[in-house]
Amino acid sequence: MKKSSFIEKGNPAPADYFLGDVNVNLLLKAEDYNTIMAIVSFDAGARTNWHTHTNGQILIVAEGVGYYQEKGKAIQVIKVGDVVQIPVNVEHWHGASHETAMRHFAIIPDSKTDKTEWLAPVTENEYNTEIINEQ
């Protein structure tokens, strides 16, 4: 078996697709399984751009408190323990909350056929809109 560690934060995420301090540790090689898995570490205030996945995505929140939003819906709070099931082709973003860092595993099923499309950055206005705090 091969082993890696999700304790390590990995490398800076590409600034074209993320805003703020974000690190990505790719835990599986794309050629080894038909799934991609990474742990993504967001400093407070950091987030992805808006984006879609043709095969959906699953997030496992490993540390902290963050936000998740689907286009046209309110921001939802996500926190350690949450497993978030993102539907296929739904425009969304995720990231840390205003004051707390957040780390999540990101899992893409059927990664060999998935297409992730990166869209516009999440503006300050969007990031600061009303939040639904789902407990």
Next chain:
Amino acid sequence: MKKSSFIEKGNPAPADYFLGDVNVNLLLKAEDYNTIMAIVSFDAGARTNWHTHTNGQILIVAEGVGYYQEKGKAIQVIKVGDVVQIPVNVEHWHGASHETAMRHFAIIPDSKTDKTEWLAPVTENEYNTEIINEQ
């Protein structure tokens, strides 16, 4: 999006395939994605039977200290932070260590075509053999 929680331990694992106190919380429905994901909680001393997966499996150790062994090789210690990549069709087992409980996520890629074959229980002799402590 749908949300579940990995804090919850779920239901007792089937005694035909596990030994000792093991709980399984299935985090995704099989029909929603082409991957299955669960969190499995092993009390100290508890473990799976020997088994194989035609599409391999990935473990993420979320809490505690456990063991992983492939047939014909020594037992390896796995601990919180480890991501274990199990090759296809390799006979193996995993579980908690002698004195410490362990929880891991278990992810099966291409779950719609995966076949998991459950084999013999891990005997006390096998469980008590020499351990390679990989740090």
